[in-house]
Amino acid sequence: MWQSMARAGETSNWQAPELAQYATANALTTITRSIYTDHFNHVVSRGTPKNYPQVTSAEPQNAPETVMISDCGDSSGTSKVREGTNDPINDAPGGRRAIVAEVKKQADGTWRVNQFAVQGVGSC
Template sequence: MTWGYVMNWRKARIGLAVFTATASITLGACSSGEGASQASPTAPSQASLPGSTTAVADPADTAKQLAIAAYLGMWSDMAEAATTSDWQSSKLARNATAEALSKMSRGLYADRYNGLVTKGKPENSPQVESVEPADNPTTVNIVDCGDDSHWLKYRIDNGQPAEDGPGGRRHINAMVKKAVDGSWKVTDFAIQDVGTC
């Protein structure tokens, strides 16, 4: 695949260096952290408090966990579709919408057109950069240091590796939004060059 203009990971990544979804996102430092362990697709469990049965879950914490789950789900769906460069896979819309979905579909279409498939999986270490608004979140901005070293393109005709540049760690910005039905989906993402995190 190509995380950038997706499926052309290495060729389209430069054009995606600017995160088009919002001008307010700043590049954060990449590091693995608690974000990666919060990838549960369900709301966090409510903690017990002294003198009461359960406490109401913090809306910001719930939003963070659901946004990270959607972000990781998007890359998982992408990796699955990329094994056949299925640019029309209905699974792509499970965790992505708007520009994010368009980028993935276009990237997969380009790979199919060029006779390429992608094998392996990306490795992600997402962390929440911001939650807006804090009291009733509808937008979560995520930073990630994604690694595509083991997510590589191959030619369909002969099974040989495609010559599309080296894999490695890349800085990724993503925006995840709450839909009217309460679900969380990635609406846009931008990927930088190898070595940016």
């Protein structure tokens, strides 16, 4: 999901079809609104975050429908710039941040992130 979001952010394409391949519900809404805001403000993203996801729980254990994932993502290699000029946007600094995500099995058997929370830099 994060890689897909990074690719969409390169052009602020908030309608990128691949976003819905990895996210749904609140997660997809959060991502598309964020990218749309960048699109509206003529801002694009550079770089790709690094992620280190680990499953922390699966319910029910014998046939999971919901999986919780924790991560200590690293956004230090990413930035936001003004579209067409590459002038840096005064944005929050990158770094390592705690991430928790709920991933749900969909009716078609695929898994998508349903919701997530990203904490501030230095939270992990």
